Amino acid sequence: MSTRTVEMALATPSIDASGRATRTPLRVPIPGQDLPAETMMVNIGPQHPATHGVLRLVLELDGETVLRCIPHVGYLHSGFEKLGEYRHYNQIIPLTDRTDYLSPMANNVALALAAEKLMGIEITERCKVLRVIACEMSRIISHLVWLGTTGIDLGAFTPFLWSFQERERIYNLQEMWTGARLTTSVSRVGGMMADIPEGFEAGLRDFCATFPDTLREVDTMFTRNAIWIGRTQGVGVMTAEEAINYSLSGPMLRASGVAWDMRKDKPYLDYESYDFDVPVGEHGDIYDRYLVRLEEMHQSTRILSQALDRLKPGPINVADPRVILPPKSRAMSDMEAMIFHFKQVMEGIDAPPGEAYFGVENPKGELGTYFVSDGTAKPVRWRIRPPSFINLAALPKMCTGALLSDVIAINASVDIVMGEIDR
């Protein structure tokens, strides 16, 4: 084989009338006879801005074409799952803040839902709505980080500023609610850490009203941008069969044309009663992943508006003194409340022997929480099914045969967060 075909997306940066990139495959001659095939090893990371954390990629290159891609993870390994075995269920919640640290509230909710499934606790109506608000706010900020950083990786600086500005508004709301911007720990087994404060609803309504404008600006900036299209269309393709076989989840799976969303197909928190659409791609490339995530932010805004409408006054915690701490004033004045307070803080909440798996649709994909209990207040096993770990495992498949510059784009499109991958 003396020649090979290299499809160079940037060779002809133009788009046709329907907005798709026009490409001319270049025939590149390889002087195979007079030069021995020599490959080059390139190491990217672990300290590299385009690896989105401490990810190390070892690439074997033939010219600019990737022959092999070997990811190395584990630099941020903190042993969360092991730590969880030494903690009460409520004490695990602060650990979940630190797994996928771009969407802490959604992780908090996922853990509480799994513990409640294990213990057979039915949460209140207001709690469900508040948790939906927590989850969808997380989805928006996580996708905004993805949008901004991916734009920067591909050379677009402006959308990064827009998305981080919008993200700041959600962070302010999170701070209002929990007192923390990142380490929210907003949920508890059987309820929430706190009810939303005064002014939160108005702030979120204002966000829902104005946020779509920013999304439309991003849309005008990216969706028909020749450079963006050239760098993303047809790059890092996963077909539907491959996506299922590689256990991809979330926007990665849906961009490949598989209409699977835990909120629709295995509903929790009454998601089936909300009116929203699940965007599905058809080509499974980076461009479709972008479109899916962009539309998901619109849909999350829709869900947030509906959740605000159905937010009725009521208790946020279950009326079970064995699970929920009594108010501090009662714990200090009432003997029985004080005993419950003491037992919960010192002994935790006993879970019945058994096990439960609960999967939720997190921004990155399906976040599964698997608890095994032997009847004590601390789990025998706390397993996180980490969506970006499993999505990243498909990186060698997507990168092999691509160009070196595509590796950066493909890696960005997976939307990884190393806190969750390394745990």
Add this chain to the structure above:
Amino acid sequence: MTGPSASVAALRAAFGAAVERDDLICGDAIVWVAAARAHDILTWLRDTPGQEYNYLVDVTAVDYRDPEHPLEVVYQLRALDRAEDLRVKVSLQQSAPLVVDSVVDLWRGADWLEREVFDMFGVSFHGHPDLRRILMWESYNEGHPLRKSFPLRGHYTRAEQTRQALGITPEANYSMEELSIAQAYNDLPKDMQERLEASGRLEGA
């Protein structure tokens, strides 16, 4: 009977005694199968019309606090079309070698998940194309962190851990695949050198 319970009944009809027991806990259908037939059973669950558990949600393992209790490898399966989950468990006696057949040939998504179980629990997956540690480094020698016999702070003292960390040759952390390129052969631990020789990747080094 509908749903996962029907799958369990069909499994019993097809595999008989290889299906050890089943249960419904917190609404999740769980079936325990013999380690020797696990790969056959998972293949059957994936490919048989009417079952079609085509999506592997998760592979993990559980080590119980009771040292007599067998270690369990857990496969979380899903039929995407029917939105049904089934949990398949394989019990491995702690006294025998912890080995089970790899399912990477069925689901490529199992690749890193099985590596993680190997890294964290020491379960070997027979037939895995690239079974090496994933979260811990290749020369890590304290054992498998998620085993109950592994203390929370590790087997070694903090001083010993620091001494080992400072004594590490960075090249020794390169994986076998990269070594053919990196040519750091002489800095490797002896057992890795032997494995590398056996793998035939040494040409050019």
